[in-house]
Amino acid sequence: MQQILIIEDEESLADFLELELKYEGYKVDIQFDGRKGLDAALEKNYDLILLDLMLPGLNGLEVCRRLRATKNTPIIMLTARDSIMDRVTGLDSGADDYLPKPFAIEELLARMRVIFRREENTEQKHASFLTFKDLQLQIESRTITKGNEEIELTNKEFELLLMFMKNINRVLTRDVLLDQVWGYDAMVETNIVDVYVRYLRNKLHSVDKEEYIQTVRGAGYIMK
DSSP: OOEEEEEOSOHHHHHHHHHHHHHTTOEEEEESSHHHHHHHHHHSOOSEEEEESSOSSSOHHHHHHHHHTTOOOOEEEEESOOSHHHHHHHHHTTOSEEEESSOOHHHHHHHHHHHHHHHHHHHHHHOSEEEETTEEEETTTTEEEETTEEEOOOHHHHHHHHHHHTSTTOOEEHHHHHHHHHOSOOSSOTHHHHHHHHHHHHHHTSSOOOOOEEEETTTEEEEO
């Protein structure tokens, strides 16, 4: 569960954000003071910080600057100050995004998802292996193990599984898989994707029958 820190002195807004974020499945902590918020951000490893600009104790810009000296926790600034210079100053202080008040909760949630996707992609780029449940995929050696058992895959099976494991919990259409795995507008039927998904399922289920790759009717496939 992703952990969010809200540093906001307007209690009604902080309570509203806490309610909405918990409903979306996030774990939430709140601090109403800039200095206490900075201490909390330094003490724990949060996945994202929602930071007000005008705070008692220590303003949001200073909180952001001090936090950036030691941590790279993603920060979205929330503030009623909406001039171009205010936005530039906020972003230059180290914020990842800047959302002026009032804002729609749907937009905030969307911006949070963008940041989480970016962080996930960055981690994957630097990772030498990917894991999902009891599967471990070694990118450089191009090997896949399930528990303690190594599973032999063809090149295309490996590329297909790699595509799924880089996109956990995302629906991938047949066209996307065909393009990314086969690498061109192949002169083959799109059911080649279905064939290779079946191959993968058979090999991954050689030990037990747990589903890894699920069919999304009318859309494609998802690994979750």
